[in-house]
Amino acid sequence: MSLPKELKMKGGMLTTQHEALLNIVRTATIIGKLSNAFFGRFGITEAQYNVLIVLKLADKPLTQVEIGERLVVSRANMTALLDKLEKKAYVIRKKVEGDRRIFQIELTKEGRKLLDKVEPAYLRQVESNMACLNLSACKALSRVLTLLRENLHITEEERHE
Amino acid sequence: MSLPKELKMKGGMLTTQHEALLNIVRTATIIGKLSNAFFGRFGITEAQYNVLIVLKLADKPLTQVEIGERLVVSRANMTALLDKLEKKAYVIRKKVEGDRRIFQIELTKEGRKLLDKVEPAYLRQVESNMACLNLSACKALSRVLTLLRENLHITEEERHE
DNA sequence: GCTATACTGTAAATAGGTTAACAGTTAGCC
DNA sequence: GGCTAACTGTTAACCTATTTACAGTATAGC
Numbered sequence: 001m002s003l004p005k006e007l008k009m010k011g012g013m014l015t016t017q018h019e020a021l022l023n024i025v026r027t028a029t030i031i032g033k034l035s036n037a038f039f040g041r042f043g044i045t046e047a048q049y050n051v052l053i054v055l056k057l058a059d060k061p062l063t064q065v066e067i068g069e070r071l072v073v074s075r076a077n078m079t080a081l082l083d084k085l086e087k088k089a090y091v092i093r094k095k096v097e098g099d100r101r102i103f104q105i106e107l108t109k110e111g112r113k114l115l116d117k118v119e120p121a122y123l124r125q126v127e128s129n130m131a132c133l134n135l136s137a138c139k140a141l142s143r144v145l146t147l148l149r150e151n152l153h154i155t156e157e158e159r160h161e
Numbered sequence: 162m163s164l165p166k167e168l169k170m171k172g173g174m175l176t177t178q179h180e181a182l183l184n185i186v187r188t189a190t191i192i193g194k195l196s197n198a199f200f201g202r203f204g205i206t207e208a209q210y211n212v213l214i215v216l217k218l219a220d221k222p223l224t225q226v227e228i229g230e231r232l233v234v235s236r237a238n239m240t241a242l243l244d245k246l247e248k249k250a251y252v253i254r255k256k257v258e259g260d261r262r263i264f265q266i267e268l269t270k271e272g273r274k275l276l277d278k279v280e281p282a283y284l285r286q287v288e289s290n291m292a293c294l295n296l297s298a299c300k301a302l303s304r305v306l307t308l309l310r311e312n313l314h315i316t317e318e319e320r321h322e
Numbered sequence: 323g324c325t326a327t328a329c330t331g332t333a334a335a336t337a338g339g340t341t342a343a344c345a346g347t348t349a350g351c352c
Numbered sequence: 353g354g355c356t357a358a359c360t361g362t363t364a365a366c367c368t369a370t371t372t373a374c375a376g377t378a379t380a381g382c
Contacts (some may be wrong), residue, residue, distance in 0.1 A: 008217050014288075016296050016300055016303070017288060017291035017296075019299070020291060020302045020303045021192065024188055025194060026306075027306045030233070031182065033337095034313060045367065057170050070168050072187070072191070075330070075372080079331060099330090099378070101331070101376070101378070118169070130178035131312065132308055133181065134179070138180070139181075140305075141185070141305055142164070144302055149295060152290055156214070157291050206337065224361095225360075225361065234339085239361085242338080245337085260348070262346070262348070263347095264361080279354085
């Protein structure tokens with residue numbers, strides 16, 4: 001169903017560009033709800049899973065700020081996220097010699113075990129979610145959205161000048 | 162910058178489909194942050210604006226459930242959202258004769274006045290955000306995302322069977 | 323060496339979202 | 353008519369996110 005119909009709006013009320021933007025946001029909202037329903041079955045949330053995956057894929061130990069940069073999550077929020085992951089024993093904060101401000105965050109054995117369970121199932125879910133798009137459609141989609149993100153960063157900077 | 166680079170992952174770690182999905186979510190996240198920065202200048206949030214716009218565009222008075230359906234917002238959440246909008250006097254809950262369970266939600270004069278101020282500025286911001294995509298790119302994007310959403314609804318229903 | 327500045331993590335208040343349980347009301351059905 | 357089921361809105365507990373303010377630490381420059 002097209003967006004104007006979902007919103008029960010008369011046709012012609014949205015510009016083509018506005019409709020595209022709302023389509024992005026709405027699709028992401030629905031993906032987010034499906035994801036959280038999925039991860040909930042494993043006792044974690046999407047945000048927590050993202051942290052674990054970034055830690056697993058990083059080529060060096062990361063600080064809280066570094067994780068936040070990769071995930072577009074604020075420092076304050078990383079504190080709260082890691083508090084919960086540490087309480088569940090999936091990560092630990094390790095003190096760093098030479099800089100007492102920072103922690104290095106490490107996956108624990110339990111964290112890795114959880115990922116071994118969740119990751120394959122998650123990839124299957126992603127495949128099922130995206131099954132209606134062929135490879136070239138996916139590539140075109142990524143290309144357009146990457147271009148758009150670059151434009152958003154630029155207009156954001158302009159607004160701050 | 163492509164997603165694998167933003168995440169500082171080695172290439173080839175994501176399938177094309179997975180990368181497309183993450184591109185959608187990440188782009189929407191950034192749009193959401195920009196939107197909330199924008200609406201914050203008018204003392205409202207994106208979610209609150211969405212409620213006001215749906216009320217303005219509806220062709221009949223809406224109940225809380227009906228607003229929630231259009232916006233994919235739960236009943237519980239609509240209560241909280243409308244509490245805030247009613248406190249700011251942008252909407253009122255009106256009792257309905259013949260069904261004491263429901264309210265009809267109406268925009269107040271202040272609500273309309275706010276929209277008259279916010280809407281034009283918002284449309285300009287949307288245009289600037291999407292300026293890097295031409296009309297046919299926007300149409301293609303909307304078409305692909307609409308198709309994807311339909312597929313998501315289907316796989317969601319399958320999982321509940 | 324000292325000071326000013328920048329950086330890191332934390333905390334509190336606020337907002338939006340979830341689910342689960344609940345009360346009141348309506349509607350269907352025997 | 354009366355019981356049951358469905359619907360509407362609220363509440364509480366929780367999670368994620370925001371901004372602001374703060375403490376502690378590190379660094380650069382004088």
